[in-house]
Amino acid sequence: MADAPMQVELVAADRLVWSGEATMVIARTTEGDVGVLAHHTPLLSVLVPGVVRIQADSETRHAADDGGFISVAGNRISLLAEHAELADDIDVSRARSDLEQAGPEDSDDSDDAARAWAEARIQAAEAS
Numbered sequence: 001m002a003d004a005p006m007q008v009e010l011v012a013a014d015r016l017v018w019s020g021e022a023t024m025v026i027a028r029t030t031e032g033d034v035g036v037l038a039h040h041t042p043l044l045s046v047l048v049p050g051v052v053r054i055q056a057d058s059e060t061r062h063a064a065d066d067g068g069f070i071s072v073a074g075n076r077i078s079l080l081a082e083h084a085e086l087a088d089d090i091d092v093s094r095a096r097s098d099l100e101q102a103g104p105e106d107s108d109d110s111d112d113a114a115r116a117w118a119e120a121r122i123q124a125a126e127a128s
Contacts (some may be wrong), residue, residue, distance in 0.1 A: 004038035008054055010063055012030045012057050012084040017063060024055040026066040027070050034050050051115035051124045052079055062087040064124035066117040083117060085128035095121035 005021035025036045028050035034043070048066045054061045068081030099118035102111040 001019045004075070006036070006038050008056070008077045010052065010054070010065075010079045010084055011081070014081045017084045018054065018061065018086060020056055022024070022054045022077075023058040024053075026053040026080075027065075027079060028052075029070065034070070036070075036077055038075055040072050041073040042074075043070065045070050047079065047081060049113075049120045051120060051127055052084075053127075055098055060128075062124045064090065064117070064120035066120060068111065085121060085124070087124040090125040092122060092125045095125070 006025070007020075008022045008025055009019045010017040013016050023038070027034055027036075029045040030033050030048055031045065034045065036043070045066055047070055049066045050064070051065055051099040052063045054063070063084055063086045064077065066083040068079065068084075069073060071078045072079070099115060099122065102115035102118060105115070
């Protein structure tokens with residue numbers, strides 16, 4: 001059962017980032033990392049900024065998300081975020097620059113989202 005395919009969609013607010021069949025998805029939620037295999041119990045949870053791992057075609061794809069939602073029902077997984085980017089499409093130097101511009105962690109709270117998004121992009125690129 002674990003190798004049965006599931007239909008997965010990773011969607012950003014402005015585009016479909018990735019769609020296809022996968023055998024496993026791992027994403028970070030407010031409750032911690034969640035791993036989803038075929039025939040998983042229905043789930044709706046809040047994503048936190050981080051790396052999504054999609055196991056498909058004996059290859060693991062990494063993507064960054066800036067938070068959002070994960071929905072699992074009937075062997076369909078939807079990952080919805082305002083921003084999402086596949087690791088292969090990430091400009092690491094730009095992400096590092098964005099992280100520097102966001103300032104230190106103890107700076108203004110308005111920079112927290114920008115910092116988290118930059119860190120997620122760097123982590124996804126380094127993971128692939």
